Amino acid sequence: MTKRYVVVGGGVSGIAAAHYLREAGAEVELVEREDSLGGRVAPALLDGQPIELGGKNIGRRYHLFREFARKMGETDFEPFGINSSRVRPNGRLMTVDSSRRWSSVRELMRACPPSDLLRFATLCARAVSPPENGYLGSVRFDALGERRDDRPLSAYFSEAFSEAVLRPMVVRMNGAEPDEVFPGNVGTNLRMLLDTYEQPKRGMRALFDRFARTVRVTRGTRARGLVVRDGRVEALELEGPGGAREERTCDGVLLAMPAHASAALLTPHEPGLAQALGHVRYFPVLVVVARYAREVFSHSTRALVFGPEHPLSNAGAYGINALDVVRYTFSGRTARRALEAGADAEALLRAGEELLGRHFPVHPAERVTYVARRFEPGLCAYTPHHARLRRELDTGLGRLRGLQLAGDYLRGASIEACFRAAKESAGQMLRS
CATH class of the missing domain: 3.90.660.10 (Polyamine Oxidase; Chain A, domain 2)
Incomplete structure (x- = not known):
């Protein structure tokens, strides 16, 4: 008998989760409250042409996303790379370019204290070998977090290094300052920094449109609540355009939304799980x-x-x-x-x-x-002490059958990290 699942949230995490559930032979419905898919990568129009306001750079190491793109018929990418400059105190620009890595490193070495560079190089080495360390929840960075996450990342580096190197990295990816992120989470930032990037020539909109033809997509509809009986999620309450409400019976629900949005749905049924999600910033x-x-x-x-x-x-x-x-x-x-x-x-x-x-x-x-x-x-x-969050989430999910979570707070905020978390959550859903 074919299983039927509902994925809530049409951002990158929801698209990935629906894709993996469908590939496994399940019947999938993707529910999105907006009129377009993509979440923060959803297209807007500039001079009548679609553009992406969110992240659209695809790393060479984005293996899961590139496999998805190939299956959707997208194979053409154009180079973009990491190219970013900052103004030195003397007014000159210092440029870091992924196509000129060694000259960029030399520029960095001249501008920063050697002790900071050594500590940063050690973190970079942790993040690339093995590749799994470039995601939240890796063994090495979880262990680092247990030891070091009582203080923010900025506490372990000089102020000059924090402003010159750490801040551009974390404010762009996380919207956070160096004193608002923690050592145990920085592996996912470093993985992105050390990658080389391209962009789909036709943009993300064409890719999402082709995906939408593979599953049932319900737009302009939001999830109002979960229907739970005997400790199991059996249906989802939906509100469509004009306030029309209906109940969608299913074998399971996968919430692929920001942590606080998932927490709102879970509070009446599993307050401990909701509280854990509420800690994500x-x-x-x-x-x-x-x-x-x-x-x-x-x-x-x-x-x-x-x-x-x-x-x-x-x-x-x-x-x-x-x-x-x-x-x-x-x-x-x-x-x-x-x-x-x-x-x-x-x-x-x-x-x-x-x-x-x-x-x-x-x-x-x-x-x-x-x-x-x-x-x-x-x-x-994210949160400090990410391993503790994952343990709380696993405990809560163990008490509420027929439910799984996906999102940028599980494995990282990059597109590839969202695909990785979604694939893991879809697998858990199918096994349960």
């Missing part, structure tokens, strides 16, 4: 993509990161062949204060243009158009 982020009348960046310098005193954390070219399109990211502590104070996208964009304009030819008068989106919840910054 998310930080808001505003992303603006703007097109200009001329190229802003060059092929050799495609992004610039900014210090903690600015609300703009980084600005970069949308693609290696789209140097006239700039993606501005407002994340970190100063950005949060600005957003909480009510700053809108136009005001922050103008501030970002003024800041970027000190080094590159960008001006509001040459702006053709822009699109903006605020993500809240935004970027996942």
Whole structure:
């Protein structure tokens, strides 16, 4: 008899979970409250053309995602790579480029204390061998977290190194400052830093559209509650457009949403599990993509990161062949204060243009158009002592049969990490 499962959440984690359940022969329905799939990678329109406001760079080591893309008919990728600059105290730009790794390392060595470099190199070595260490929940980094997660990552490095190296890495991926992340979680950041990146030539929208033809997708519908009988999830309460409600009977539910959204559904049935999920931290982020009348960046310098005193954390070219399109990211502590104070996208964009304009030819008068989106919840910054969280989640799931979880808080926030967590959760669902 064919099993029937409902996956709640149409972001990367939900797409991956639905894909793996379908591949195993199950009947799958994917429920998404928005009108489009993708979550933070969902497309927007700029000049009538679809673009992604969220992460769209695909690492060469993203094996699970690339396998999924091939099965969906996407095989064409174009190079992008890691290329990011920061302003030195003397006003010159220091560029880190994945195509020039050794020269980038030499630049870094001249700018940072040797003791910090040695400690950082040790962490990098932990993250790449074996490859599993580049995800949350690895044996090495869980052990490191048990010993070191009582203090934030910044406590183990100098202030200069934290600002120059750690902050660009964590504020971009997690929306967090170096004093808001922990050593046991940094392996997933390092795995991303040490990879080489490409982008799908046709973008993510075409890929998601092809996926949507493989499973039943219900858009514009949100999950209102779980139906639990005798300790087992047997159905899902849904609310569709216009407030229409229905109950979807199934063999299991997989929640692929931000941790707090899953916690809201679980509170009436498994409060301990909900409380554990409530400890996962998310930080808001505003992303603006703007097109200009001329190229802003060059092929050799495609992004610039900014210090903690600015609300703009980084600005970069949308693609290696789209140097006239700039993606501005407002994340970190100063950005949060600005957003909480009510700053809108136009005001922050103008501030970002003024800041970027000190080094590159960008001006509001040459702006053709822009699109903006605020993500809240935004970027996942995990929890300290991640192994303890996983034990709490496993205990709670053991008491509530017919339920599994997927999301960026389990194995990491990268697209590949979300696929990895979803594959594991789908396997647990099928085995149970």
